[in-house]
Amino acid sequence: MIDIKQIDKSYLPIYDTIPMLVRVESEYAVEPIDGGLGGFLFQLKEVTTPYTKDLGKYEKPSKYEERFDISNWAFFIAFDTDKPNPDGSGPLAVGAITLVGRTPNVDMLDRRDDLAVLWDIRVREESQRLGLGTKLFTTAVRWARKQGFRQLKIEAQNNNIAACRFYRKQGALLGGLNRYAYYDDPDIRGDVQLLWYLDL
Incomplete structure (x- = not known):
């Protein structure tokens, strides 16, 4: 059974343990x-x-506070209550999502107070294709609407096909691209940034 909880920053080290792997074929x-x-x-x-x-x-969610004021950020973790954490500390964290809004110095917000950014979403590989991503996304949309945001902005890359198809399925529209967004990083220099928008 999946239990999605809004968490505070004390849970972010647990958030860190959820892998964020993308298979590129x-x-x-x-x-x-x-x-x-x-x-x-x-x-x-x-x-x-x-x-x-x-x-x-x-x-690394546990490091966000070193770079940003996260007082207006929201974090959610999905726990599988049927699977224990390997260290015995409770149920296994199988998915998570981060939302950002009304934060100075976050370029992705485009200086807009009515825009929220889906900053991070991840699901353990063994828990994928079971609808958990949709549940997390729905949680994000519900939170953003409650906060009075008018749009949700989401970043993906041209080689993350599953993410692009997922966001389109959720009703988001491709609103922009940047072929040079990652130019300073030689490991991902060839990736193209794709920006998706969902009207709330």
């Missing part, structure tokens, strides 16, 4: 038409060598 090749003036062509292509991305190395 295909990607959207994004090609500009007429230098971008004619739009962009998305083509789904298989990658030459499939691989797994560990997005958890970029996102």
Whole structure:
């Protein structure tokens, strides 16, 4: 049985333990038409060598407070009450989600007070494809509406096909892309940032 709880920062080390792995077997090749003036062509292509991305190395929730004021952030963890944590401290954390709003110095918020960002969502691999992602997303939307936000913004990458299809299924629309968002990181320099928006 899954129990989704809103948590405070004392639970963030538990949040950290939930892996954020993405299996990449295909990607959207994004090609500009007429230098971008004619739009962009998305083509789904298989990658030459499939691989797994560990997005958890970029996102450590327990470290957020070192960089940001998280007083207006919301954190939720999904616990599987039928599975004990290996250290015996309680039920196993199988999924989590972070929402950000009304926080200075967060570029993703575009200086808007009516915009929330789905900053992080993760589900353990063995708990995927069971509807948990949808439950977490629904929790996020409910929270954002209650806080008075008008839109939810979500970041994904062109090689995270499952995430892109998931956000589209939830009703989000692709509202922007940045081919150079990760240019400073040689490991992911070729990734294209895709920005999804859901009207609330």
